[in-house]
Amino acid sequence: MSKRGRRRAKGVLRSKSYQSMEGAKPSPQESRSLFHYTTADGVIGIVQNQCLFATHADFLNDSTECRAILAVLLPRLEAQLRDAVPKLIERGLIHPSIIAEYGDTLYRQEAEKMLQAMVQAANNTAPFFICSFCIHAAGTQTYEHGLLSQWRGYARGGFAIEFDELEIDKLNQAERGQFRYEGILTNKIAYRDHDKQVDAEAFAGLAGILLKNLFPENTSEISDILGAKTTDDFARPFLSVAPFLKDASFEEENEYRIVALCNRPTIADEGDDRLIKPIKFRTRSSGEVVPFISLYEQPKKRFSLTDQPKIKLPIKSIIVGPHRRQEGQRAALEILLEQTGFDVPIKFSGIPFRE
8 A cells, every 4th residue: 555554553442432341241140160270389379369360362372362353354354445445546545556566465465464453452452361261061071070181281280170150250340340451351262153253244344444544634535435433333342252262173172261451551541540450470481471460369559458358269169180199189278278268179080191
């Protein structure tokens, strides 16, 4: 495109309309059991600190995390550009030589750049921080013993903590009201039929709003081409769907997740007096630095033990995973739970897996 046309849209997902976003899912009639698989260090941190830890989406195991939606939007956005760009050329806003220079590949290239700019805009404002669970239905083998792939991949001889879904929702509501989040969403993952999950009508006109960002001084002249929609119209559907689509290869996990859109420390809207949520860091054995947040951690400056009771995580049970010393693991866990005021059942996984 022209030099003006090559400027990337910034802040396209910055929208006040999703500051108060509730969970993406409808409220269930019955609370489901959510199983969080974790290591020995993880269960100690969760129980002692009464926190769940949500990791920045870019540092999760799935290399396409929160980007599956782009494969759905790309051909749609490309088609919208094919319709709009010739009209902008007729108005003299884009030089016709751009088509001759780049040919038919122009639309796909520009669509890819625009979508990447959207992802970067979200990351620059309020990245996705994700805490994952598996849904295991009561009475099933996985409910009683856990899922082998999760013991192998995440727990490594550790534990599966069973949480109450609706009680977790209550904690999320309180967390969202206290700290600077654009929203905290919860839902099951969709592994198939992504095209059906991404509502076509909700993203109709997306190219128009992105092109408006490239030609801000001409918006009134081209509204008949680019439409009247604003960033508010696209922020909610994009942010409420993007983190809940995954490749079908992960389907066995039956994943449910908490997605916290945590404002970066320098981001705040006028009049927002909520507390800044600290973004913390840990390292991996590979030497990688990983950003994360502690959900439900109580701020020390605003409250004290006398005026704010410490929250208690809604733990229903804990499964001790496959381990050569399961009895010892159980005995240690009983002491940990007693010390922190929990009285919940402890079960053994009967899966004959050995590290």
